[in-house]
Structure formats: C-alpha cells, structure tokens
Amino acid sequence: MNVNRLIHFLEERKESGYRAMQVKQAFILSLNESWEGVTPWPKALREEAVKLIPWDELTCKQILEGETHHAVKFLFECRDGAFIETVIMRHEDGRNTVCVSSQVGCPMACSFCATGKMGFKRNLTAEEIFEQVIHAARWLKKVEKKVTNVVYMGMGEPMHNYDEVMRSVRLLNDPEGFNLGARHISISTCGIVPGILKLADEPEQVNLAISLHAAIANVRSKIMPVNAAYPIDALMDAVRTYAKKTNRKVMFEYLLLKGVNDSHEDADALADLLEENHRLYHVNLIKYHDTDVYTASNSDVRHAFLGWLHDRGVSATQRQSFGEDIHAACGQLATGAS
Numbered sequence: 001m002n003v004n005r006l007i008h009f010l011e012e013r014k015e016s017g018y019r020a021m022q023v024k025q026a027f028i029l030s031l032n033e034s035w036e037g038v039t040p041w042p043k044a045l046r047e048e049a050v051k052l053i054p055w056d057e058l059t060c061k062q063i064l065e066g067e068t069h070h071a072v073k074f075l076f077e078c079r080d081g082a083f084i085e086t087v088i089m090r091h092e093d094g095r096n097t098v099c100v101s102s103q104v105g106c107p108m109a110c111s112f113c114a115t116g117k118m119g120f121k122r123n124l125t126a127e128e129i130f131e132q133v134i135h136a137a138r139w140l141k142k143v144e145k146k147v148t149n150v151v152y153m154g155m156g157e158p159m160h161n162y163d164e165v166m167r168s169v170r171l172l173n174d175p176e177g178f179n180l181g182a183r184h185i186s187i188s189t190c191g192i193v194p195g196i197l198k199l200a201d202e203p204e205q206v207n208l209a210i211s212l213h214a215a216i217a218n219v220r221s222k223i224m225p226v227n228a229a230y231p232i233d234a235l236m237d238a239v240r241t242y243a244k245k246t247n248r249k250v251m252f253e254y255l256l257l258k259g260v261n262d263s264h265e266d267a268d269a270l271a272d273l274l275e276e277n278h279r280l281y282h283v284n285l286i287k288y289h290d291t292d293v294y295t296a297s298n299s300d301v302r303h304a305f306l307g308w309l310h311d312r313g314v315s316a317t318q319r320q321s322f323g324e325d326i327h328a329a330c331g332q333l334a335t336g337a338s
Contacts, residue, residue, distance in 0.1 A: 083335035097149040103156025114334035126167035159195025215269040256297035271312035283316035
C-alpha cells in the first residue's frame with residue numbers, strides 16, 4: 001500500500017491519525033487482503049478508500065509450489081505492468097525465509113544468473129519490496145506458519161537501490177508493525193563497495209552476504225563483470241571495514257561451476273582470501289542451478305571443495321537447494337515480461 005497516498009487521503013478528509021494505525025493493523029498485523037478487513041472504519045469511508053487507494057501495490061499472478069513443498073514461488077505484477085518473482089524457502093527446522101527482489105531485472109549481468117539476462121528495467125520502491133513479504137506472510141498464515149527470515153537475494157542488486165532497500169528494512173523491522181528482528185534480515189551484494197561501506201554505518205544490525213563465486217581475479221572477471229569496477233582487493237578492503245565496524249559475521253556465497261571455479265587451486269585461493277578473519281567470515285557453497293550457461297560441479301567435487309576449505313580452517317557449509325524444479329533456486333529468477 002502507498003502510505004503517502006493513504007495519509008493524503010485522510011488529511012483531505014480531516015480524519016484523525018489513528019485511522020492510519022487502523023489500516024496498518026489490518027494490512028501488516030492481521031494480514032487482511034482487502035479494505036474489507038479495516039472493520040474499525042465506517043463503511044462509507046472504506047468504500048471511498050477502495051475507489052482511490054489500491055490495497056496492494058503488487059498483484060499476485062501465479063503461485064508455484066515445488067514437489068517437495070520446500071519452495072513456493074510467486075509471480076507479481078507491479079502497477080506499471082512490470083513483473084517480479086519472490087520465493088519462500090521452507091526449512092526443515094521450521095524457518096520460513098522469504099527471498100525478495102529489489103529491482104525489475106538486474107544491471108550486473110553475472111553470466112550464471114538468469115535475472116542478469118533480462119537487463120535492468122527499474123528499481124522497486126520500498127513498498128513493493130515490503131509487500132513481497134506481506135504476500136508471503138498471507139500465504140504462510142493459511143498453513144499456520146510465519147515469516148522468520150528475509151533475504152535480499154532475489155532479482156536485482158540491492159546496493160544499487162540502497163535507499164529504498166533500507167526503507168523496506170525499516171518497515172520490516174518496525175516494532176509497531178511487522179517487527180522482524182534485523183538479525184533475521186540479510187542483504188546480498190555482488191560487491192558494490194560504496195553500498196557495503198554505507199551499510200557498515202547503519203544502526204540496523206542486518207546481515208551482509210557477498211556473492212563472491214571466485215577468489216582468483218581473472219576467473220571472477222569472466223563470470224562477474226562487477227569485478228572490473230570493484231576488484232577483489234577493493235571488495236575485501238570494504239568487507240574488512242564492515243567487519244571491524246560492526247563485528248558481525250559476513251557470508252560469502254560461492255556457486256560451484258564445473259571446470260571454472262571448483263579446483264583445489266580455487267579452494268586455496270578462497271582460503272587465502274579469507275584466512276585473516278576466520279571468526280567473522282563464513283562460506284556458503286551453492287550448487288549451480290541450470291540457466292543454460294554452465295554445468296554444475298558434481299556432488300563429489302562439491303564435497304571435496306568443502307573439505308579443502310575445512311582443512312584450511314575456513315568456516316563453510318553447503319547451502320541447501322530450494323525450488324530448482326520450479327526455477328526458484330539461486331540464479332534462476334527471471335520473468336518473460338517487462
């Protein structure tokens with residue numbers, strides 16, 4: 001919902017400020033799906049609001065649930081006709097993580113990522129980002145579950161939409177609203193140095209994840225064009241600053257690509273890069289999910305790579321894959337419409 005439009009609507013009608021709080025209660029806490037849920041409002045005021053203020057900024061056009069029921073993918077249409085995708089990842093331990101998009105498309109053109117092939121259309125507003133979580137929360141409510149975590153790892157580069165992303169974080173974190181703890185929110189970047197440095201100074205204690213995918217510079221440049229603008233050395237300088245200022249763990253995401261970045265040499269280069277701070281650096285190894293570009297490293301290689309990192313004292317795990325059968329896994333989000 002567009003909050004500014006709501007406030008203007010109420011001011012024009014000289015309604016008290018508590019009317020907005022009643023909408024907030026219905027929209028965020030009760031997770032109602034229409035103006036009909038704002039029962040404290042007089043019927044006439046509700047009917048007027050229906051005509052002038054859309055309840056949702058996003059329209060859900062499709063919901064796909066994976067065969068194992070561990071992933072649920074939403075296709076949303078924005079009010080300007082743009083399309084985005086959002087995923088719920090349902091963990092065995094009871095966590096329900098919502099993976100949100102921050103842009104329509106993405107300008108970063110990482111070679112392994114389907115979203116990058118779309119190109120960049122526009123940034124999402126904070127309301128559009130926040131509403132992805134609201135829609136997910138509504139779906140989970142129907143199965144008597146709640147959102148426990150939010151990750152900015154969907155379509156787009158969050159640091160290129162920094163202000164709206166942080167506004168959406170504050171909407172999620174609002175103790176009188178959605179009330180999701182900042183430490184249950186993670187922002188992922190492919191390595192936008194200015195954004196990392198800005199995040200280090202934010203009061204919200206959100207988590208930082210770095211899409212690294214290679215520790216050898218020329219390998220990373222081949223698969224991630226961002227390495228030309230922000231080389232690994234500059235990226236790691238920013239990460240050091242972030243870790244020193246916040247004392248929070250930094251996650252490094254590493255997609256294993258057969259014959260590209262999965263050798264013992266690649267593992268040693270990654271261990272060398274991270275050896276300075278074993279306490280605050282952690283590696284998530286990720287299986288490549290088909291986007292018609294590379295071949296996934298097989299399970300034996302993935303297991304060996306993990307062992308090489310452990311031998312060097314690097315904290316590392318293999319991330320569980322969600323939703324490959326519905327193209328909801330890491331790197332697979334893309335819409336055919338713009």
